Amino acid sequence: IFSSSKHAGEDLLDFSPVLLINFDDKILYxxxxxxxxxxxxxxxxxxxxxxxxxxxxxxxxxxxIDEFNNNLFSL
Known part of the structure; x- marks a missing residue:
C-alpha cells in the first residue's frame, strides 16, 4: 500500500482531513x-x-476511527 519513496506516516497524512468548511457560520478551518x-x-x-x-x-x-475506537492514524 505504501510507496517505498515515502515514510508510512507521510502516506497517512494523505488521508487525514485538512479542511472543514462551515457554510452556515461562514468559517473555514x-x-x-x-x-x-x-x-x-x-x-x-x-x-x-x-x-x-x-x-x-x-x-x-x-x-x-475504526469500530474499536482506534485512531487509524496512530497505529
Missing part, C-alpha cells in the same frame, strides 16, 4: 500542513482559522 494558508484567503465576511477541527466532526463521520 484548516489543518493544511503546507506553507499555503487557505485560512488567509477567505472572503471578507468569513472567518479563517488554522486549528485542529477534528473535535467538531461527529464521531460517525470520523472515517479514521
Amino acid at each position: 484548516s489543518m493544511f500542513p503546507e506553507p499555503a494558508s487557505y485560512e488567509d484567503y477567505v472572503p471578507k465576511d468569513w472567518n479563517g482559522k488554522y486549528e485542529d477541527f477534528t473535535k467538531l466532526i461527529p464521531k460517525s463521520e470520523k472515517y479514521w
Whole structure:
C-alpha cells in the first residue's frame, strides 16, 4: 500500500482531513500542513482559522476511527 519513496506516516497524512468548511457560520478551518494558508484567503465576511477541527466532526463521520475506537492514524 505504501510507496517505498515515502515514510508510512507521510502516506497517512494523505488521508487525514485538512479542511472543514462551515457554510452556515461562514468559517473555514484548516489543518493544511503546507506553507499555503487557505485560512488567509477567505472572503471578507468569513472567518479563517488554522486549528485542529477534528473535535467538531461527529464521531460517525470520523472515517479514521475504526469500530474499536482506534485512531487509524496512530497505529
